[in-house]
Amino acid sequence: MSLSPKKYFSVTKKEWNGLVVLMILIALVLVAPYVYQSFHKNETIDVKDFNAAVARLKGTGLVDSNTTANATPFRFNPNNLPPQQWAKLGLTEQQIGTIKNYEAKGGHFNSKADLKKMYSISAEDYKRLAPYIDLPEKAGYVEKTNAVVEINSADTLKLMQIRGIGSGYARLIIRYRDRLGGFYKKEQLKEVAGLDSLTYQDIIPFIKVDEAKIIKIDLNKATQNSLAVFPYLSYKQRNAIVEYRNQHGDYKELADLKNIPIIDDVLLRKIEPYISLK
Structure with a gap:
């Protein structure tokens, strides 16, 4: 027995209720974004508060400030440099404080590389200051000069300024000088064990002797x-x-x-x- 068209397209009450619920859910989904926006309006950023926060950060030295704009570069030795001089070089109060704490604990800068290791000195700061730092590039390096050195009062670094004298020769010369009590003539350098004749000839023009400094x-x-x-x-x-x-x-x-x-x-x-x- 076949179903009549009327019966085939009929909807039961239970099916009708389910259809109504489905339509309501679809309507809610479509309306939800508009309802959410009406209750959650975008808040305008307060630029004044943002600028104040940036200013506070600059005061701590955690962000770059305009101190470098007014910096006055000059040649300097970073050891025991007064805070006012550091400030002239464009460093912040926090950076200066970190350096002074390092020195207070016995820290010393022997080369430019030592300053570069300070965490408070940024790569940009170091690049800007490096040409003015009055220290050798690396520890143990001494710039050679044509200056004449008085041998009875010179330390190893002073002797190492003479071309041909490295740290090894400088230590040998001073060790022998201390045993003697001092040199009274240049020729005594020939007695220094390990100092060859060629080096002796090279360094003699840059050495002078003050007999008054001999320890008798x-x-x-x-x-x-x-x-x-x-x-x-x-x-x-x-x-x-x-x-x-x-x-x-x-x-x-x-x-x-x-x-x-x-x-x-x-x-x-x-x-x-x-x-x-x-």
Whole structure:
């Protein structure tokens, strides 16, 4: 038996209710965006508050400020540089405070690279300041000059300014100088172990000697131990000098040393610049 067209297109009450609910849900979905916008209007950004926040950040040094615009570059050594000078170079208060805390804890800048390692110094700051930093590029590097160096008062860095003298030669020269008490003539540099003749010839024009800076030996107070470092005397000679004084009393003049058989005129002339008789 076939269904009539009327019965085929009929809708039950349950189906009709479901259709109504579906239409309501579709309407809600379409209307929802408009309802949401009406209750959540976009808030306008307060530019004044934003600018104030940026200003506060600049005060902490966490963002770049306009201090570099008024910076006055000059050649400087960063060690113990006053805060006012750092400010002239364009650094913020926080950057300066970080550097001063580093120094207060015993920190020292030996080269430009040391300043570059400071976390408070940005890459831009370092690039701007590097040409004015009065320090070598790297630790251990010393700029060579044509200046004449007084050898009895120079430290290793001063000696290393002479072309041909590196840290190794500088240490050898100072070590031997300290044993002698100082140099009284340039030719004594030939006695420095490890210093070759070619280097000697190269450095001689840039060295001068001040005999007044020689540390002399008081022969009437010297002991065998105090004489032990002096390179011109052997053990037997040191012992003889002390024993002669013990037996005959203080030395009155340098010539008294001639009474010691193992001290000849050649040695006497060699040690004369180092002897004092008080």
